[in-house]
Amino acid sequence: MATLSIALTGNPNTGKSTIFNELTGIRQKIGNWPGVTVDKKMGYVNHKDRAISIVDLPGTYSINARSPEEQIVIDYLLNERPDIVVDVVDSSNIERNLFLTLQLLEHRIPVLIDLNMMDEATKRGLKISSKKLSELIGMPVVETVGRSNKSTRKLLDIFTSTVMNSYQNSELIEKHINAVETIRAGAGEHDIKEEKIISLRYDLIDKIIAVIVDKNGVASTTTTEKIDRFLANGFIALPILLLLLYGVFEITFTWIGQPIADFLNFAINTWFSGIVDDALSTIGVAAWLQSLVVNGVIAGVGSVLTFVPLIFTLFFCLSFLDGTGYMARVAFIMDPIMRRAGLTGKGVMPLIMGFGCGVPAIMGARALDSEKDRMISILVTPFLTCGAKLPVMALFAAVFFPQNASNVVFVMYIIGIVMAIIMAKVLTVTTFKDKQSSFLLELPPYRIPDMKTVLLETWDKGKGYLVKAGTIIFAMSVLIWFLSNYNLSGPTDEMTESFLAYLGAAISHLFTFQGFDTWQAGAAVITGVVAKEAVISTMGILYNVGDVADDTVDAANQMMTALGGSFTALSAFAFMVFTQLYSPCVTALGTIKKETGRWKWLFFAFAYTTAVAWVVSLLVYQIGRLIGF
């Protein structure tokens, strides 16, 4: 039998990806704000010997093909003609959701209506009759709770047993379609006719709602409204926002991340490194191999692994916030500030993703309304502190500002945010002049985040860093070890005469006015373009210059001492600022090319961020010196 093809469509934030993930086992990003999914995604599942393909589409309020997402949806539905188009409806918000349903029916696309979020509708006191809905429009209707797998599993049974051909638009719908077509065929301006049609649709929806929904039990004030009076109202909303963000950092650094990082630092760089070193000595492997393993791989990969729990903690917090619905409030609160910078409040959401990783954040910019918003968002995202920069900040803060480590890291985050806002303004004024932008954002209800989603997402994203440590960072560590232990005449005992020292020294001249013109810093800056964590693994190798034979060397402390020797607190701070702002990693650069479609923007992103980083770190160092640090 041929594969049964299913497409999930519907308004934004109705639970399409939740259902898709539950059915296919794929982990699409889920968040409680509109516009999480920006591209279609395929998944496959077998049920009762039937192969089923399911596609998760971006959420849209209509299908007029006005935005890239709407284009994706309508193209897919009309060109691919899936066997079953599932219209995922947020039952607690059924009126507006039925608008898209009617549009689909007008296109003569039969739909299986999935009244999702039934739990929320019930909680709000809405009684919806799916039977009456089905009778009124002529299409099959099912009820689900996307978060319960029992409920979504039954969808598979329904998919395999439903034959869409056996359903037909009801007379009511046919009459509506006739009326729509009469207006379209009639005289008048296109826009005016379309507006008439929109009103016609809502007239019909009002009629349908009157029959199928019993609103008698609806409370006048929702829980969401009560929370919003506190979180999105009046001037205290701003301090609360800052406090919440600060809370995330406190949890990540002070409470959880840093203690674990300290422990791992000891466990890997002293204990494990010592054991391996001894073992290798006992077996009697070649000195160079011992050095490669201990001073190259363990020092390099280990210094990154130390901070992976920190990254996990941060991702957990971000995913959790994502699930609550607070992100949309951040957009709401921040819109005037973002607008002054030439962006819109909606731009906050992809930017916040940028604290995790720049790559999805750059892609997430697709959810923005205008081309200009998208371009600016893509170009300023790299300034933010992504998960990979986090280890750099954490390590330097711990070494140079042990009393204020989490505050210094917080300041780095703020510097990143402020630079993103300033550059957005600069780009608006210079490159993407006065193009109209608007802000229209649905504020979803607050929800208790689905813990399964939060944990899976934390694991998936965090895993990426583990994989990177085992692949790119591993390879880079070997390379760095080689470059730092060899020169043209073979192995060298003096690192200062190695390939890397020459290379790093050449680059380091650029940083004379920033106070970190050492060859080690220069080398770290180069490797950081490949992956930001490499800044740390490089430092780990270069400053981990213990005598291999001496097993009493406390490698961890030695790295700290060595770092302390080549940076002052001020130049370390300047180096942090530079690392925070300079060129995105190659993966992010590639994504910029892909999303903008032009090489030009890749080179631009590389050059202008590096220039900004150079200037700002220079100012930091020079002003810092003037005021006596």
Place this chain on the structure above:
Amino acid sequence: MAIVVDKNRLTLNRVHPGSSVKIEYLEQSPLKERLMSMGLVPGTVIKVLRSAPLGDPMAISVRSYNLSLRLNDAEKIIVAPKV
């Protein structure tokens, strides 16, 4: 078509939080079709919830969901007090 501008007409941006109003019509604007698609058609009842901490944008409740929009876009929505 001449549009008579009524100085006393009530626009959505001037409605106080907590009040409910009915949409009379929407003036031409780039957002008009999107607003209408999201359920803001003439006759629809809107409840104004609040303005954002910095004064702009505003939040409204319409057709049992909450929406935020900027004041200068809300100015294009002509409303009447709900009776």
